[in-house]
Amino acid sequence: MSNRKAEIEQLKYAIFSLKKSPAALIGIFMLTIVIVIAIFAPYIAPHPEKVYDIDIKRRLQPPSQEYIFGTDDHGRDVFSRIIFGSRISLQVAVIVVSLATLIGTTLGLVAGYYGGMLGNVIMRITDAFLAFPPLVLALCIQAALGPSVSNTMIALSLVWWTWYSRIVRGQVLSIKEELYIESARTTGVRNFRMIFRHILPNCIGPVLVQGSLQMGYAVIATASLGFLGIGAQEPLPEWGLMIASGREFLPNWWWISTFPGLAIFWLVFGFCLLGDAIRDIYERS
C-alpha cells in the first residue's frame, strides 16, 4: 500500500543517519557480535561440554590455546561460559525492558489521558515506587521472591516501569493540548483510536530512547544481583556470578573475574552507543 512507501522512506532516512554516526555503527557492531554469539552459542563455544562439567584436573589453568580465557576453579572453560552467558544477559535485557515499558507506558497513557481520580492514584503509586533507590528496591523484591534469573527479571521490571509511567504521562498531557488532537476530536475520533493512533505514536520517542539505554542498565543490574549472590545461582554462567566466584582468586588467577567483566563492558557499551544513536535520530526527525 502507499503507506508502506512512506514508512520505507522514513526507514531509509533513519538508516542514512545511522550510517553517518560512527558511534551508532560501533554500537550496532558490538551488539551484533553478542547477538550472533548468543544465537550460535553451541556452535561457537569451543568446549560446550565444559560449561557445566566440573573437572578438577583442569582447574585454574591460565589462558592458553585450548582454553582461550583459561579455566575457573571448577575446571570449566571461561570462554565457553561467557559465550553461553551472553544468552542470559540478552534475555534479561530484552525481557526486562519490554515488561517495564509495557507496564509503564500503559499506566502512563491511562493516567495522562483519563486523568481524574484514576490518574491521581496511578501517579501516587508511581511516586511511591520512585521514592526508593531502584537497586535497593530490586534487591528487596528479589530477596522476597527468591534467587533466580527469572525473579531478577520480575524484580527489575517492577522497579523500572515507574520511569516510563511518569514520562509518558507528561507527554500525554502536553500532546492532549495539540491542535491535531482537537482536529481529531472534531472529526469524531473516539478514545481508543485517539490513544493508539494519535497519542501513542507521538510519545513513543523518549520511551524508545530510554528503553535502548536501559537494556544496558539491565545487564549491569542483573550482573550486580548475580554478583551479590541473590540473583543468578550456580552453576549458571551468568557474568556477574562469574565475577563473584572468581573474586577470591584475584590477583593470581585474574582471568576468572576479568573476562566476564570485559564482556559486561562490551555489551553495555554497545547498548549505550546504540541508545545515543536512536536518540539523535529521534531528535532530528
Add this chain to the structure above:
Amino acid sequence: MSKASANESLLQVRGLRTRFYTYEGEFDAVSGIDLDIRKNESVGLVGETGCGKSVTALSIMRLIQDPPGKIVSGFLVFKGEDLMSKSIGQMRAIRGAHITMIFQKPMTSLNPTFRIGTQMADIISLHKQLGKKEAWARSIELLKNVRVAVPENVVKRYPHELSGGMRQRVMIAIALSSNPDLIIADEPTTALDATIQKQILTLIDDLRQEFGFSMLFISHDLRTIYNVCDRIYVMYAGKIVEFGDIESVFEYPAHPYFSALMNSLPKFDIKKDSLGAIPGTIPSLLNPPTGCRFHPRCPFAFELCERETPNLREVGKDHRVACFRAMEGKNA
C-alpha cells in the same frame, strides 16, 4: 511620512550573496542584491516566505551563523566603511550603537526571568559605562520617549506581565537607546492587534521625525509598508525584482510578480468574486529556475526569460524593475 530628498547615503549593499550549507545541499538565500538606504529614510523590504528578506537583514548586521550560513560575497558600506572588513569586536560595537534591530515577537526577545528595568539597564550599560542607578533612570527616560504612560511602574515588571504592544514599545526603546543611525525592524507589528499596530506605527513615525534615524522595515504586509516607508524593495527567491519610490512602485507595479501579488490581495474598494492567485509555488532555492526566477509562473514569460536573468532597469523616475517585458510596458 517624510520624503527623503537627495540625502546622503547611509548604507550601501552591493552584490550581497549569502549561502547556506545544509543536508540537502547548498543554496543562496540571498543571490546577489544591491540595496541603498539614505539618511533619514524609511525603506521597506517586502516579499513572501523564503524570499530572503530576513536573511538580508541578518547579513547586514553580520549575524549569520556560520555554520550553516555564510556571506560569500558582497560589500556592506555603512557610513563610508565596509562592514565586511570589520572584526567581530568592531561589529559588535557597531551593532547596538549604530545599527539596532527590532524583531517580530517581543516575547522571545526579552528574557522572561528578568525585570524590564534590569534588562534595559544591562543593554544600556553595554555601550555606555553607567552605574546601576543611572542606567535605571535612563531606562525610565527611554520609556518616556516611546510614550509609555507610567514608566516607573513598567520598569519593575516582568515581560509576561506586559501586553504585546507594551513589550514592543520596550523593544523600540531599547533599540533607540544608543541613538542609532539605522534601525532594522523585522515584522515588528505582525503579531499585534490592529488597533495596537496603528499605535506602534504612528509612534515609530513620530520617533523618526524626532530622532532622525533611518529604518529598514521588513514585512510581508503591503499595506503597512505603503503607509510607513518612503522607498520599497521587492524580493523574490533571493533576488530583488523591483524597487523605487513608494508611490511610483505602488501606482504602477511593473514586475509581474509584484503586480500579481497586489492583485491577489482582497481590497476594500473593489469587490471581486475570486482573487488573482499566482499559479504554482515559490521555487526551491536549491535548484532555482534558470534566467528570471519568476518565469515558470509568469503569464508574460517568453523564451528569453528562461535563458537570461534580467537586470534592474529604469522604468520610471526612481523606479527600477528586473523584467524584460516591463520595458515594453506590457501590463496596464
Add this chain to the structure above:
Amino acid sequence: MSDLIQVQDLKKHFPIGGGLFSKSKIKVIAADGVTFSIKRGETLGLVGESGCGKTTIGRLLTRVINADSGKVLFEGRDILLMSESEFRSIQKNIQMIFQDPQASLNPRMTIKAIIKEPFLVHRMYNKGRGHIDGEINRLIKGVGLSPEHLNRYPRELSGGQQQRVGICKAIALNPKFLILDEPTSSLDVSVQAQILNTLKIIQREMNLTYLFISHDLSVIKHMSNRIGVMYLGHLVEMAPADELFENILHPYTQALFSAIPTFRNEVRRFNLILQGDVPSPLKPPEGCRFHPRCPQCRKVCETEMPALVEVAEHHFVRCHL
C-alpha cells in the same frame, strides 16, 4: 433559505487557578451572551482583536469545549443538550478548519491516512475499500493537491498544501457547516489567495455554510455575506458586509476600521485612534465594555450594558448612542 445555525445567548468562562479542593475565584469571560444565526449557504464573518472570544465561539460550536449556558440550534435541534452518541450522528455536519495548518495535522500520519480517517471513524467503508480511495483522490484533486502528496508526511508539505489537506479532511464527509478559524492567517499572501478561492469554489459546489473567523478585515470583507464584530466576549455590531463598510455605527468598529492601513484608493471614512491597550478579559469594565476607551462615552455607558438592537435593516448595534 432558512437558518442552519442559531446561536442563542452563548456563554463561556474559563476559571483561572484553583486547586484540588478550592474553586477558583478568577474567571476569564470568553463569551458573554452571544446571539446570532446563519442561513444555509451563507458566510458569516466574525472579526475582532485578541481576547474578544471569536475563537472560543468556534470551539463551542464543535463541542470541543463545553458551554456554560446558552443554546446552539443546528437545523432546529439544540446540539449542546445532545448526548455524546446523539451528537456523533450529526457531528460530521459540523467541521472545522484550523489556524495553524501544520499543527492541525498529526505529524506521524501520512496525508492519505489523515484524509482517510473521517471515513474510518464514521464507518463509511461499507462500499468497499476502492470506494474510499476513489473518494480521497477526488477530494485532493478538488483542492489542488496531487496523488504524490498522499504518501508524504505533513512536515514535507508547504503551509498552503497543509491547509489544503486540512480542507480535504473537513469536507470528506460532505458536511453542511464549516467553521474556519483564521484559515489563512499564517500563510503568505499569494497562497492565501489560492486558499480563499478554493474555499469559495467548494462552498458553491457543496452548498456549504461558513462561519469565517479572522482578524483581517480585508479577508473578512471578501469572504463574508454578513459580518459580526466582537469585543470582549460580546457582539457589538452586526450587518451585511457592504452595509457595514458604508455605515459603521459602533465606536469600536470605527476605531478598528481606522486602525488598518490602507492603499491610496481605499478611502477611509474614519480616523479614530484608540489610546491604551486592549483591556484584559479578566476584569471587563462595568456597563458597556468599551466605555473606558470610547471617545463618545456618556454617563449611562458606565453603568448599563446596552442591548443588541436592530437600528437599520439587518444592521444590529450594541450601543447607547
